[in-house]
Amino acid sequence: MENNQLRINGKRLQDSLEQMAKIGATPNGGVQRLTLSDEDKAARDLFVKWLKELDLEIVIDELGNIFGTRKGKDNTLAPVMSGSHIDSQPKGGRFDGILGVMGALEVMRTLTENSIETQHPITIVVWTNEEGTRFAPAMMCSGVWANALDKKWIYDRTDINGKRFEDELIRIGYKGDTPAKKSDIHAYYEYHIEQGPVLERENKIIGIPKGIVCLHWYDIYLEGEANQVGPTPMEGRHDALCAAAEMILKVNELPNRMGGNLVATVGEIQNEPNSRNIIPDKIHFTVDIRSWDDDLAIKAWDLVKQDFENIAHGRGCPIRIEETWRVEHSPFNQELVKNIADSAKILGYPSLHMVSGAGHDASYMNQIAPTAMIFVPSIGGRSHVEVEKTKWEDCEAGTNVLLHTILKSANG
DSSP: OGGGGGGOHHHHHHHHHHHHHTTTTTTTOBOOOOSSSHHHHHHHHHHHHHHHHHHHHEETTTTTEEEEEESSSSSOOOOEOOOOOOOOOTOOOOOTTTHHHHHHHHHHHHHHTOOOSSOOOOEEEEEEEOOOSSSSSTTHHHHHHTTTTOHHHHHHHTTTTOHHHHHHHHTOOOSSSSOOOOOOOSSEEEEEOSSSHHHHHHSSSSSEEEEOOOEEEEEEEOOOOOOTTSSSTTOOOOOOOHHHHHHHHHHHHHHHHHTTSOOEHHHHHHEEETTTTOOOOEEEEEEEEEEEEEHHHHHHHHHHHHHHHHHHHHHHEEEEEEEEEEEEOOOOOOHHHHHHHHHHHHOOOOEEEEEESSTTTTHHHHHHTTEEEEEOOOOGGSSSSOOOOOOHHHHHHHHHHHHHHHHHHHHH
């Protein structure tokens, strides 16, 4: 069979995705596989089992990143790498992240069963903690691998229950011995659902992002004064939750105030003591700001930060602000972007050039290697929720594009 006639096995891809969806399955059709949970371990174990069946060289590094390498004709050459993540959001979707892993696995299976050799080695990767839900920030382990984040800082990150990242990594048996350290990569492709409505709205099957927006995360901590709600007059209260509410509205107003090209979100909040008859005295909430324009995102933060400080002063609620994480916008490699567009055209799939509004490990990989991404539609534009869905035929189409772009790079 000529390589240009090669196609992946769509039914096998669907079966693999459905097997993974059983691990951490939620009642409404989603999955919950939080980073370093027992469900994360079970999914990792299954993935490693499948890598062994392909006789790949398996490496697990000190942050739990998993690499499976298929040898090339010249193993002194840098590999072509593709993958994504296994962890999910709480009550998340069954396609987010895992499609990129199962897609790359299906590429490996297709090459193996057709006895196809490539000039470069090919590596499939699972990055630990892409979501950043249990342990913030997101993409932390690809960040360490790319030498953008500090390993010790990551090891000491804690979840809401105070459990350390390193301790949980050891508990599930995925702290490897190999240093989490970047190496030469010939090309990095990440395959993913769009997580937005554009492809479906435009009736396109393949999305080709020109890059990823910048991502800024901030953690806000407020202190008020707790007291019994009944006898305490409204005048003179130091209600931390009311201060937070004012601040959250300022975040929601921020894109309009900046003139667009920006999104800003408060997605997490903890209220203490969280009792209906006690004035709240401790609040923690998060702020997420994203834009293609790095300077605009920073200006937006400076503006809303001043709002926060003014509100905190007016409410008599001391504020502490942690600037947790910043990743600059990531314009992708034009040659790899063209490879994807050419493959989609040859395969007969309508495509669309676009921008990724969601963060991906590709943001960090883009800092050290030629990088590009492949998107397929999300039905209704829904993601990070249990109803997240992508058509099986679109999953197959995107994986065929991944197959041919990897082949092109691996033989280039």
